[in-house]
Each structure stands twice: as structure tokens, then as C-alpha cells.
Amino acid sequence: MTQAPRAITIVGASLAGLNAAEALRREGFDGPVTLIGAESHLPYDRPPLSKQVLAGDWEPERAALTDPEELEEDGIESRLGVRATALDLNTRQLTLHTGETVEFDGLVIATGARCRTMPGTEGISGVHVLRSLDDCLALRADFEAMPQRVVVVGAGFIGAEVAATARGRGLDVTMVEALPTPLSRVLGDAMGEVCAEVHRDHGVDLRTAVGVEHIAGDGRVERVTLSDGSTIDADVVVVGIGVIPNTEWLDGSGLEVDDGVVCDASCLAADRVTAAGDVARWPNELFGETMRVEHWDNAAQQGAHAARCLLDAAVGPFTPVPWFWSDQYDRKIQLAGRVRGDDEVRVVTGSVEERRFAAIYGRAGRITGVLGFNRPRHVMRYRALIEQRASFDEALAAEF
Amino acid sequence: MRIVVDFDLCESNAVCMQIAPDIFEVRDDDFLYILNETPGEGDRSRVEECVQRCPKQAISIAED
Ligand SMILES: Cc1cc2nc3c(=O)[nH]c(=O)nc-3n(C[C@H](O)[C@H](O)[C@H](O)COP(=O)(O)OP(=O)(O)OC[C@H]3O[C@@H](n4cnc5c(N)ncnc54)[C@H](O)[C@@H]3O)c2cc1C
Ligand code: SF4
Numbered sequence: 001m002t003q004a005p006r007a008i009t010i011v012g013a014s015l016a017g018l019n020a021a022e023a024l025r026r027e028g029f030d031g032p033v034t035l036i037g038a039e040s041h042l043p044y045d046r047p048p049l050s051k052q053v054l055a056g057d058w059e060p061e062r063a064a065l066t067d068p069e070e071l072e073e074d075g076i077e078s079r080l081g082v083r084a085t086a087l088d089l090n091t092r093q094l095t096l097h098t099g100e101t102v103e104f105d106g107l108v109i110a111t112g113a114r115c116r117t118m119p120g121t122e123g124i125s126g127v128h129v130l131r132s133l134d135d136c137l138a139l140r141a142d143f144e145a146m147p148q149r150v151v152v153v154g155a156g157f158i159g160a161e162v163a164a165t166a167r168g169r170g171l172d173v174t175m176v177e178a179l180p181t182p183l184s185r186v187l188g189d190a191m192g193e194v195c196a197e198v199h200r201d202h203g204v205d206l207r208t209a210v211g212v213e214h215i216a217g218d219g220r221v222e223r224v225t226l227s228d229g230s231t232i233d234a235d236v237v238v239v240g241i242g243v244i245p246n247t248e249w250l251d252g253s254g255l256e257v258d259d260g261v262v263c264d265a266s267c268l269a270a271d272r273v274t275a276a277g278d279v280a281r282w283p284n285e286l287f288g289e290t291m292r293v294e295h296w297d298n299a300a301q302q303g304a305h306a307a308r309c310l311l312d313a314a315v316g317p318f319t320p321v322p323w324f325w326s327d328q329y330d331r332k333i334q335l336a337g338r339v340r341g342d343d344e345v346r347v348v349t350g351s352v353e354e355r356r357f358a359a360i361y362g363r364a365g366r367i368t369g370v371l372g373f374n375r376p377r378h379v380m381r382y383r384a385l386i387e388q389r390a391s392f393d394e395a396l397a398a399e400f
Numbered sequence: 401m402r403i404v405v406d407f408d409l410c411e412s413n414a415v416c417m418q419i420a421p422d423i424f425e426v427r428d429d430d431f432l433y434i435l436n437e438t439p440g441e442g443d444r445s446r447v448e449e450c451v452q453r454c455p456k457q458a459i460s461i462a463e464d
Binding site for chain 1: 411412413414415417418425426427428430452453455
């Protein structure tokens with residue numbers, strides 16, 4: 001068995017990377033720990049970027065996940081504004097964008113993901129994506145200029161939150177979704193329709209089953225043309241059509257990349273190399289399924305697991321029940337588990353009309369997930385049943 | 401060990417309740433209640449897990 005590393009380098013200074021660094025210290029690792037991050041900011045929290053910070057309720061500082069004193073106290077060195085461009089596993093060296101090479105012993109890959117963009121919109125101002133603090137502040141500035149019309153492309157969770165926040169600022173919002181029902185692939189048609197209704201009730205002009213053909217403007221965005229030929233005037237466009245894991249810098253490293261860094265069940269990608277967070281793909285033995293998860297809780301827990309795995313190869317498999325929340329208007333939506341659009345869905349408590357309910361999902365006799373609208377207690381209780389591999393019938397019979 | 405929750409930060413997502421239902425409870429009014437503010441040393445590791453996993457960093461432990 002290989003020895004625990006003497007020094008550990010973490011590439012990606014965000015949620016997974018910071019949690020890895022902190023876990024190393026919690027576990028008593030006393031060698032050097034270095035965080036290398038492409039952004040110029042210290043690690044910060046992304047969920048507020050589509051919520052409180054975008055709304056203008058929080059100044060960006062409140063989203064900070066740490067501060068220089070805390071890092072110093074934990075003996076975590078950070079190198080910010082530095083991008084890794086290559087990895088050599090034979091010489092155990094990283095190349096940075098500055099041309100510098102740095103040696104590493106143990107490595108955690110936590111480079112996360114970036115937004116998919118719409119081709120052809122690069123030169124048009126007023127067209128945004130939302131991933132980083134800088135993205136958020138640019139979009140917030142455009143919102144503060146009181147645009148006449150905001151168009152959100154994609155009614156996934158990020159698009160939905162941006163639409164909700166923009167409505168909260170009193171802006172006109174049109175949201176365009178290619179699927180007939182938003183989120184139907186994730187939540188199924190019935191629950192996707194509930195999400196759609198929430199937006200309509202809050203005055204969003206939701207257009208479904210239609211794609212975006214073209215975004216046009218002379219320097220500044222003016223118009224969005226849809227696949228049915230209709231056009232929408234727009235002052236601000238936010239594109240929320242998913243993310244791509246940041247793995248290009250690993251090309252040629254010998255690591256297997258397949259929509260994410262491919263790891264084993266314990267998050268190990270190679271000898272003394274682990275991966276965590278939005279960038280990692282691993283077999284989750286609880287579900288018998290290989291997954292890449294783009295949620296806050298996963299990045300935090302997997303970061304810590306990947307760190308422990310470097311210190312102790314016998315740490316065992318990483319087997320969480322994926323869970324996330326999304327705040328839209330006054331609703332707190334939570335989803336736990338691994339659900340598919342064609343799972344059986346049953347409302348188990350509350351009222352869908354009042355938008356305060358929990359519904360559970362089942363497939364092949366097992367509970368696969370739980371969706372809650374302002375029902376956090378139930379979500380967590382059913383999440384525990386999912387963790388215990390309870391049957392769908394047991395879950396239906398449970399009372400919380 | 402005394403548990404302190406910053407209720408301005410807490411968003412009642414019940415992560416802590418899943419880890420330690422005997423200490424934290426989110427009720428139907430959507431508020432978090434601390435059932436046992438001063439758990440014994442035997443509960444320390446679970447409470448520390450709650451501190452680490454709270455998405456809002458709303459929980460801390462006071463040693464007094
Ligand atoms: C606007 C927004 C709202 C969200 N809201 C929620 C929510 O409500 N609930 C929820 O559960 N989840 C939410 N998420 C998802 C959650 O924030 C992510 O799952 C989490 O940030 C993933 O963390 P990570 O550390 O794996 O990756 P990231 O946060 O993507 O961080 C990766 C870091 O690595 C850096 N990097 C990339 N390549 C390199 C390189 N080559 N060299 C050095 N550094 C590099 C990047 O610049 C970045 O700083 C939201 C995400 C966004 C963007
Ligand atoms: S985990 Fe944190 S935010 Fe969630 S209910 Fe507990 S204290 Fe509140």
C-alpha cells in the first residue's frame with residue numbers, strides 16, 4: 001500500500017477544495033497544504049450568487065467561505081489567480097498558466113465546472129451566464145440599470161432562481177425552455193408542472209417547448225429569436241443551459257476523463273490523486289450508479305472524503321444520498337436522492353395547491369428520492385429512508 | 401459544550417436534524433428548535449459534524 005503523502009496540493013479553490021483542505025487539518029495532517037485557484041477571490045459560496053447577492057440584499061463579502069486569518073491559522077497556503085494548465089503524473093508536476101511548474105505529492109482535483117454558453121453571443125454585451133462572483137456582479141449591475149425586459153434561457157434551477165430574483169426586483173421576465181415542461185427530466189411531468197405554475201403565478205412569461213435560435217444586438221443585446229420564429233425584445237439575457245466540468249487541463253495526463261474526472265468508489269483517480277465536487281465522476285455504491293453531482297452538499301462532503309482518502313486508502317467508498325435546495329420566490333424547494341422523470345411519484349404530506357408538500361419517488365420497488373416544497377423536515381426524514389435502501393411501500397407507510 | 405445557532409443565518413434546511421434528530425428539530429412552522437442545548441461529551445462528534453455540514457455555517461459550539 002502506498003504511503004500517505006508528505007504534502008498535499010489542491011487545484012480549485014472553491015467549496016470542494018476548501019473542504020478538502022479543512023478536512024486534512026481536522027484529520028491531523030500536519031504537512032504543507034496548498035490551494036491553487038484560478039479566480040482572484042478567496043473561496044466563496046455560490047448559492048447566494050443567484051439569490052441574496054443578485055437580489056442586492058447581501059454585499060458580496062457575506063458569501064465568503066473563509067478569510068486570510070482562518071487560512072493562516074489552519075496553515076493553508078493559497079495561490080489565487082493561478083490556473084493549472086497541465087498535470088504530469090510521472091514527474092508529479094503541475095504546470096501553471098504562468099509557465100511555472102510546481103511539484104506535488106498528494107493531489108486533490110477540485111476544478112468544478114463552468115457554464116455552457118450560446119455560440120455567437122461572445123461579442124454582445126448584456127448576455128450573461130452565472131457561475132462566479134464576477135458574473136454575479138456584472139449581472140447585478142445590469143439589473144440595477146432597471147432594464148425593460150429580462151430573458152432567461154433555460155428553466156433549470158439556476159435559470160429559475162435568476163427569474164425569481166429578477167421578479168423580486170420588479171423586472172419583466174420571459175423564461176424560455178426547450179422542454180414541454182421545465183425540469184421534467186429531473187422531476188417528472190407532474191412536479192415539473194408545479195414548478196412552471198410557481199413562475200407563472202409570479203408573473204413570469206414562461207415559454208416552453210421552444211428553443212432559442214438566435215440572440216442579436218448591435219454591440220448590446222436587443223432581441224432573442226425563438227425556434228418558432230417569434231422574437232422577444234431583451235435588454236438583459238441570462239443563459240442557464242447547464243455546465244461543463246473543467247477537465248481540459250488534464251488532457252494528456254493519463255487520467256480518465258469522461259464528463260468529469262473518473263474516480264473509483266473512494267474518489268481516487270490515480271495513485272495519491274483524488275477528485276471531488278462538480279468535476280468528479282464516481283460509482284456511488286448506494287445507488288449502484290456512476291454519477292457526477294452538481295450540488296453544494298456533495299462538493300463539501302466529497303471534498304472532505306477525497307482528503308481523507310489521500311491520508312488513508314482504507315477510508316472506504318463515498319456513498320451519499322445527493323441532496324440540494326433551491327430558493328425561488330418564497331418557496332424552498334429541496335430534492336434528495338436520485339430520481340428520474342419516469343419514476344412513480346406520490347405526494348405524502350401537505351398540499352400541492354398550497355405549494356407546501358413533500359412527494360416521494362420510487363422505482364423497482366425502492367424509494368429513489370423525495371421532493372419538498374417548504375417541507376425540510378420531511379425531506380430529511382425520507383432522505384434517511386433512501387440511505388437505508390427502504391422499499392417504496394415502507395416509505396409510503398412511514399409517518400413523520 | 402453549549403450549542404449556539406445564529407438564527408439570522410439558519411435557513412431551516414434540516415441538515416443538522418438529519419444528523420442529530422435528538423438535538424435539532426425543524427418543525428412544521430419551518431423553524432429550527434434546539435431540543436438539547438447542552439449535550440454531553442458523548443455527542444460531541446455528531447455536533448461537530450452538524451457544525452461542518454450546515455450549509456449556512458449557522459451552528460457553533462461554545463465551551464462554557
Ligand atoms: C449561481 C449558483 C447557485 C447555486 N445554488 C445552489 C443551491 O441553491 N443549492 C445547491 O445545492 N447547489 C447550488 N449551486 C451549486 C454549487 O454551488 C456547486 O455544486 C459547488 O460550487 C461546486 O463546488 P466545486 O468546488 O466542486 O466547484 P466550483 O465551485 O465550480 O469551483 C471550482 C474552482 O476551481 C477553479 N478552477 C477551474 N479550473 C482551474 C484550473 N485549471 N486551475 C486552478 N483553478 C481552477 C474555478 O475557477 C473555481 O473557482 C449553485 C451554483 C451556482 C453557480
Ligand atoms: S443545518 Fe444549519 S441552516 Fe440547516 S437547519 Fe440546521 S442550523 Fe439551520
